[in-house]
Amino acid sequence: MAEETANLCSCCGEPLPPGNLAWDLEMPDPVAYLDDDDRAQRTLFESEQVFNIAGLGAFIRVILPVPVEHDRTATFGVWLCVPDAKEWTRINEAARKGGSAWAGTTFEGRLATALQPWPDVFGAWTRAVVPGPDQVPRLVHSHDPLLARVLTERWPEELIRTRGLHAVRPLSGGPTPNPYRRSLWSRLSGR
Numbered sequence: 613m614a615e616e617t618a619n620l621c622s623c624c625g626e627p628l629p630p631g632n633l634a635w636d637l638e639m640p641d642p643v644a645y646l647d648d649d650d651r652a653q654r655t656l657f658e659s660e661q662v663f664n665i666a667g668l669g670a671f672i673r674v675i676l677p678v679p680v681e682h683d684r685t686a687t688f689g690v691w692l693c694v695p696d697a698k699e700w701t702r703i704n705e706a707a708r709k710g711g712s713a714w715a716g717t718t719f720e721g722r723l724a725t726a727l728q729p730w731p732d733v734f735g736a737w738t739r740a741v742v743p744g745p746d747q748v749p750r751l752v753h754s755h756d757p758l759l760a761r762v763l764t765e766r767w768p769e770e771l772i773r774t775r776g777l778h779a780v781r782p783l784s785g786g787p788t789p790n791p792y793r794r795s796l797w798s799r800l801s802g803r
């Protein structure tokens with residue numbers, strides 16, 4: 613076991629405060645938004661890590677790490693919608709193989725959790741990487757200005773702990789293009 617009290621904060625030299633800064637959202641917002649009957653009828657697959665819902669899409673659980681003052685990190689279990697069927701197949705095959713095939717797997721999706729206190733990150737494209745064998749993918753990057761700030765700025769613990777109630781949102785509008793994918797033309801001409 614790690615000795616928590618031995619860890620001192622690099623900003624102030626004080627022992628790091630105890631307490632876990634980890635929360636999980638049980639299911640993607642657009643899935644929670646459905647009424648129970650509708651959800652039951654449309655669920656093609658459901659587990660703690662994956663939802664596949666007819667007419668809504670495929671969702672995978674990822675960790676959103678948030679830097680917190682005094683050298684801490686809050687982690688939120690949130691959900692990504694992966695709209696591209698081929699990408700979804702690739703992710704699932706890597707997950708099924710596990711081990712070194714899963715470790716390092718990188719993919720992109722749209723955040724399907726209106727996470728407080730930054731609910732407008734909902735819908736933002738973001739990139740996830742699997743940090744090691746049998747681990748949950750972690751968000752590492754976003755072009756979305758707000759989500760990029762959430763991932764990289766150091767936030768007050770008070771703001772995280774008093775963030776307000778989660779209000780689920782439906783996915784609205786059509787699919788938006790993945791900003792990480794270069795066009796077919798640039799892929800062909802670039803290699």
Ligand SMILES: [Zn+2]
Pocket residue numbers: 621622623624625626681682683
């Ligand atoms: Zn400190």
